[in-house]
Amino acid sequence: MAERGGVLLAAAEILDGNAAEWGRDLSVEEGKTLAEGVGEVRRAAQILRYYGNEGDRQAGEIYSSPRAGEQILVTRKPVGVVGVITPFNFPIAIPAWKIAPALIYGNAVVWKPASTVPLLATHLARALDTAGLPAGVLNLLIGGSAIGDGIVNHPDVDAVTFTGSTGIGRRIASMAAARGVPAQAEMGGKNAAVVLDDADLDLAVEQVMLGAFRSTGQKCTATSRLILTENIADRFLDTLADRAGALVVGDPVDEATQMGPVVSEAAYKTITTGIDTARTQGATVLAGGQPYADELRAHGYFIAPTVIELGDQPADLWTDELFGPVLSVRRAADAEEAFALANDSEFGLSAAVFTQDLTRALQAVEHIDVGVLHVNSESAGADPHVPFGGAKKSGLGPKEQGSAAREFFTHTTTVYLRGGVPRS
Numbered sequence: 001m002a003e004r005g006g007v008l009l010a011a012a013e014i015l016d017g018n019a020a021e022w023g024r025d026l027s028v029e030e031g032k033t034l035a036e037g038v039g040e041v042r043r044a045a046q047i048l049r050y051y052g053n054e055g056d057r058q059a060g061e062i063y064s065s066p067r068a069g070e071q072i073l074v075t076r077k078p079v080g081v082v083g084v085i086t087p088f089n090f091p092i093a094i095p096a097w098k099i100a101p102a103l104i105y106g107n108a109v110v111w112k113p114a115s116t117v118p119l120l121a122t123h124l125a126r127a128l129d130t131a132g133l134p135a136g137v138l139n140l141l142i143g144g145s146a147i148g149d150g151i152v153n154h155p156d157v158d159a160v161t162f163t164g165s166t167g168i169g170r171r172i173a174s175m176a177a178a179r180g181v182p183a184q185a186e187m188g189g190k191n192a193a194v195v196l197d198d199a200d201l202d203l204a205v206e207q208v209m210l211g212a213f214r215s216t217g218q219k220c221t222a223t224s225r226l227i228l229t230e231n232i233a234d235r236f237l238d239t240l241a242d243r244a245g246a247l248v249v250g251d252p253v254d255e256a257t258q259m260g261p262v263v264s265e266a267a268y269k270t271i272t273t274g275i276d277t278a279r280t281q282g283a284t285v286l287a288g289g290q291p292y293a294d295e296l297r298a299h300g301y302f303i304a305p306t307v308i309e310l311g312d313q314p315a316d317l318w319t320d321e322l323f324g325p326v327l328s329v330r331r332a333a334d335a336e337e338a339f340a341l342a343n344d345s346e347f348g349l350s351a352a353v354f355t356q357d358l359t360r361a362l363q364a365v366e367h368i369d370v371g372v373l374h375v376n377s378e379s380a381g382a383d384p385h386v387p388f389g390g391a392k393k394s395g396l397g398p399k400e401q402g403s404a405a406r407e408f409f410t411h412t413t414t415v416y417l418r419g420g421v422p423r424s
Contacts, residue, residue: 001055004104008052010131015045015092015124022092022123027252029119030091031260031300032215034253044096044124050384051100051405070418076410078106079182080158083151085172087164088263089218089323091117092124097384098161099124099138101405107159110139110151114164116263118142152176152183159183159408161400163220166321166393173396184397184408186389188321189349191379192225192342194364196335197232199354203376205239208327211352211378213247213305216262217325220394221350221372221380225318226307226329227338233331237286237309244287244305244327251299261300262324268301271324275306278317278328284309288325319345335360339367348391352379371395 015022023038032040063072082102086095095113102109113121125140141147145168152160152175160176160183162169169185176183193211195204211223228236252260262268275289288306309329310318317328332338335355342351350372353364361375371390374381382388382401389399398408 001104001106004106005052005055007128007131007133008048008100008104011127011133012045012048012052014127014130015041015048018123018127019045022120024253025119025123026091027260029117030088031218031252031263033257033260034255036215037252040090040093044092047093047096047384048100051104054101055104065416067418070416073415073417075413075415076105076406077413079409079411080107081156082107082109082409083154083157083160084109084111085148085151085160085162085164086111086113086121088114088116089215089220091120094163095121095124097388097401097405098163099128101401102161102409103128103133103137105406105409107409108137108139110141110154110157112141112143112148112151115142115144148172149175153179155179157181161408162186169396182397182408184389184395184400186220186349186395186400187393188347189220189222189390189394190225190319190321190345190347191221191223191350191352191370192227192345192368193223193352193379194227194332194335194338194342194354194368195229195232195236196338196353196355196357196360197229198356198360199232200356200376201232201236201239204354205236205243207352207354207376207378208240209243209247211380212327213244213259213325214378214380216259216303217327218263218267218323219380221382222323223352223379224321224327225342225345226327227332227341228329229335229338230331230333237307237329241287241307244307247305249292249302249304259305259325261302263301265301267324268303271303271322271326274317274320274322275308275326278308278310278315281315281317282311282313283315283317283328284311286329321347335363339364342368346392347394349394350374350379350390352377371399 019041026037061074163186166188169187248258286307288304352374386402387399387404389395
């Protein structure tokens with residue numbers, strides 16, 4: 001355990017030492033702004049460092065026995081070989097929070113990153129190799145879905161962890177179940193921010209902007225739905241639309257840029273089609289919603305930060321995850337209706353509620369059905385020492401990180417221990 005921890009700690013130092021260069025690579029490859037790219041590399045280092053130290057705290061457990069002369073021990077063992085399948089949107093942080101716990105608990109890893117971000121995957125794998133990870137413990141396979149299917153279906157793979165789209169996650173979980181191996185799948189989200197009438201509106205606008213448009217909205221925890229109580233809605237939306245329209249969109253490696261492009265042409269078409277559909281269904285575009293001039297489009301798939309208010313009619317934009325910088329808005333008469341609207345989704349990954357009333361905050365905890373709830377901060381964000389994952393159709397299997405990681409990447413052996421008869 002100490003040796004494995006040392007490898008993770010050494011790899012964390014390598015990531016920190018290369019954060020500026022690799023952060024730029026991340027911006028070029030994935031489209032995050034330069035600051036976000038550097039920040040993600042440093043976040044991955046933080047995750048490696050956390051799990052590098054966590055191994056020292058994973059002793060077994062001792063229980064009393066109802067029988068004299070006996071103790072009951074519970075020990076933990078690695079599950080074996082873990083298949084890891086990761087998405088494009090956090091090309092080094094999400095792999096770190098899957099691979100680091102798998103390694104510290106003694107597993108081998110076969111990893112397939114998203115095919116659009118091979119460079120950052122290579123950086124992480126080489127950092128672990130340079131840090132002293134033995135050959136064959138981490139195996140990086142770059143390619144398409146056939147490789148992912150091969151990992152999930154391989155008879156020597158003992159567990160599978162996946163982050164990505166809902167459809168693929170369900171298929172992977174089904175394939176793993178057919179082989180009788182455990183799987184965890186962190187999937188889609190249609191995350192709501194609820195702003196109540198007693199909220200600090202300046203804070204709420206700032207945090208909703210971050211949740212909706214940071215990383216170009218390409219986060220499973222991004223804010224894609226906004227629910228406002230009626231008496232503050234007009235004032236809030238006027239400010240939000242102005243702020244969204246003022247965001248600097250452009251080359252992600254330009255330090256002045258506040259939002260970069262979406263990852264691919266396919267993503268661009270999905271998002272712009274969703275905006276057009278919302279218009280045909282009677283929605284009102286408050287900000288964005290228009291294509292950029294050709295000179296910007298020539299350098300990437302850019303979409304303006306978009307705010308769209310929906311009426312009472314059904315709207316695809318309220319239910320479908322576009323995975324881009326598009327925020328749909330609805331109004332509520334009161335907190336009770338706002339919480340009901342927050343739950344009006346098949347997903348339940350994360351949410352945010354803005355209020356200065358502790359009672360209302362606790363009501364939100366009780367009524368909003370999500371895996372992660374933020375009070376007076378954006379819907380995105382996760383720390384390695386606490387569980388992360390969704391409710392409803394946002395997740396399958398055990399959650400990730402914190403104590404949940406230990407539960408997934410190990411299995412227990414319960415030992416009933418009695419002393420033998422001493423030899424004479």
